[in-house]
Amino acid sequence: MKKRMRRSIYALMIMLFLPGCEKIVDYYIGFPQQPEITVEADTDQLNVFGVLRPDSIGGFNKSFVFVQRIWPALDFSTFSILPDVEVLIESVGEDGTLTAFPFPLSPPDANFKDTLYRPATGFTPVPGQHFRISCLHSELKDAYGELIFPAVPALTENSLSAAGGRISLSLKADSSIEMYDFYLKNNAGSHFIGRELSLDNEDLPVILYTNQPVEGAKLRIFAYENRLATYIGNSNTSLNFNKYREGFSTLDSGYGVFGALNFLDIDLGPVLK
């Protein structure tokens, strides 16, 4: 009886081990080791990261556009910038008139360290100005977007105080601003110390804490308009595979973002309380 039992266990184990062989299962039994995908993805699209900002260096505005393409997940070949894209920024006047600013592909130089699509001289965005972007490529679908350039952040009168590791201030409500970033700049360098979302039609009280000395330091407040703020906030870059997430886009067509920022520098030295 025990012998028979032992034999049957051996036989069972052999039977079960055989289908364990991956190739047999894949090719003869028909359990493929690749997923059955039922929907085709459209990957002939551009991925744009365009930021307009007000400041310049060497007579050139620091606004830029970085363009790549969307790749099929299993067939990508480069992370480099995509050449041969016609990048055009247009300013839309109140009467609908368009002023074109070409952004040609520009290699690194003394002012800029990356290869980017950048404006020539004469491009100076101002708050409230309406811009459109179009990125055209011969083989990929065109990308379009638009924005309203944000205002310079403004402090509420007498709201700023800084002492020890605490900075307190209030920012005036402005509908063109969606989000603020705060950087403290001192002799030790530049330090990110906080991020706040703006309030609808209300001044925004802000209290920032830092372990950096604030005496004699400068506070730089960046203000992001809606589309750039949403792109930053919508960054589900989580360590997660095979889960649903949408592509990142605040463009009207294509992937990516066309956004803008403005900023305010405050010298913290004289306001110590």
Next chain:
Amino acid sequence: MIAGKKLHICLILLIALSLIPFRVFGQRYTVSGYVVDDQTRETLIGATIYHPESGRGTVTDSYGYFRFSGLSPGNHTLILSYMGYDQDSLMVKLVDKSLVISEVYLRQSFHSVDEVSIIAVRPDRAADRQVETSMLELSPKTIQSIPTAGKDVFSAIKFLPGIERTEPFSPLYSVRGGDPGENAVMLDGVMIYNPYHSSINSGIFNTQTIKNVDLLTGGFGAEYGGRNSSVMYITTKDGNSTEMHGEVEPSTFHSKVFLEFPAGKNASAIVAGRYYYDIFSEFIYQSQSYFYDFNLSYTARLSNKHRLSLKYFQSRDRNNIDFSSFYQVFGNTFGIDLYDDFNFRFEDRWKNLAGTIIHKWAMTPRIYMRTQLYYSAHQSENASGVNFQFDFADEATDTLNFNWNTNSIFTNRISDLCAKSFLNILLFRNNNLRIGGELNAYHFQNTAAINDFDQGSLENNSMLYTLFMEDKLELGPLIIRPGVRFTRYNGKDIHYEPRVNAVLNFPHGYSLKLAWGEYYQYVISMNTNEVEMNQAVDYYFPLTTYEPSKSVHYIAGIEKAIGSHSLLSLNAYYKNIERVYTFDINQTANEVLMLSDKLQQGSGDAYGGEIMYRGRIRNWSGWMSYGLAWANRQYPMTGMQKYPYDYNRRHTFKLVGNYTISESLEYNTSFLFMSGTYRSIEQILQNYYYYNPDAEELSFFPIWIPEGKNTAKMPPVMNLDMSIRKKLRQGFGKQIADKFHADESYLTVTIRNLLFFRRNVDYYYPISGIPRWEGKYLPVGTNLFPSIGFSYTIKF
């Protein structure tokens, strides 16, 4: 108005049914009492009481209590039987009143086949437990017999039909296409929130303390509510009231101890605990991961009619894995600077606490009352984060730096203070009315942060009032149990949940079972698995400003008793998920400010069939089942497009077998075959850009994106595990047991993952550069190697 009409019809029907038997039948007497083990005085759940004269029978309920009614004045013999126990008879003399017997004793039979069988099939008629349409039972013996379950309830239930695992490393489970947060887990009537350990992906209940596990997978009665999918009701032991017994299981990582002993006259107590320390993580990652849990129980038999139990349970987990030091050591060893700026860590901190006082009162032979007060609380904090930078730009100025910076922190606290009571009134021998109420006072605290963005928080106190009544009526071969549950949450509208169960018994052991019921849920679970790699807990969230989620169950089943030891069952179900919620956690604070605004209301359905054979043939016992299932969901975030539910598996075959080779040697095996689930497989690569406006630095991270929700199917999963358990009669193990004056000692050898040649795919990585998988998704699974485990148990 229509709802009001339905309610009136329901109530009138219920009252009419409860009154009919009063008029039809006349004066009869009732015998009631507890059936207990004669050695330990532990109550026996599901023991059969049979009256040969009338051919009628009943079984003890989940408290070990029975009531046998309809007996005429005179002498009667009742036959008592229970699997693994000697059959006994009880002589009663009824003169002019009903009789409450304190306890009726049954003696364990030695070395019977029943004793070692892992399956208790009791196709008894005329019992509350038999009215349930979709009820599965597990005993500690059954749980221990599943090699891969590791003596864990939550691992064991995944071998039952209709119950599916969720994420590869998560203890959460889905029942018949329901969300994991729709499952209630009750320990002696206490709702336990997140009854899981994080370190070993298992449940927090020590099987040594468990007497019985009932799992209701659908169509359950009006007594249970608050969850739309399933109820797991765990009954713990009261303890041995005659002498001390115990069990010790020491091991390198995971030690257990269990003691039961008399605690004064007619009282018993239990002390049990487990401790786990992950030495592997300590050495490899220099990370501390551990858990502990303990149970305390005291039960006093105050009189023939009164029993009082005090139970306390606590557990704590810390799971801290920091891969950074491991990768840095790896990088230093092999001279790779890739990991210099690499930080990758997970940290979980969980706490559970539950305390209860239970009073059971056999007021009269016909009326039984159970009253309970409990406090149950759970707290979890789960953080994970990756920060990795790599400089490509040195090589090419047209390529940005690589920068991956992602993190999430989710916290959840829930406390539930509850008072509840029910009356079980035997109106007549064929009519049993159960009526009860429950009051829950909840407190919630939730926070969520993703990539340093606060996703909103919630703090809430709320109250839930519940009343229920159900009437079980036996009309010859037909047993029908209509019921209704009324609920009012936070002072809002009263909802009522009508439910009906019916059983029609046919000759030759056939029975037809039907169930219909409406279910409402006010406390849901926040899904975070779109962001967290492995959602291992439910984040409980109150529906204070939303309508409760709602499901309607329709179930039909046929059962056939095969001999006295086997049962074949076939169940078909349809679940209309009328209202269900999901969190669109990807919505940012720019889009919605409040955590509750991320909630999206959707709907869905689930339907299928399950066939199961369970029982014993000679020395073999166990079960095998096949399930065929569909489940779908639709939400605004996916354009109300219907998509296959995340944890639906179309075909499942599950087998658990025990072969008793001899009195001291048994062999166990478990086998699973399951179709793949539907997943969102990445088809698009889109770089995400980080921009530091102050340093004017632009960097990127590649993100892979699927085209639509659950548009791809994973391959099937197969698992085979085996174990052999030997009672030690000689050798070192026996000598150690003798030193402790132990009665028995066992050695268990478990071989897991025998089908390791074929990888079970948990994830597909869209990574290129690996020659064999060029142009293909890289399948990644955890069953790469088989494992052998040894455990040694001393029983005294």
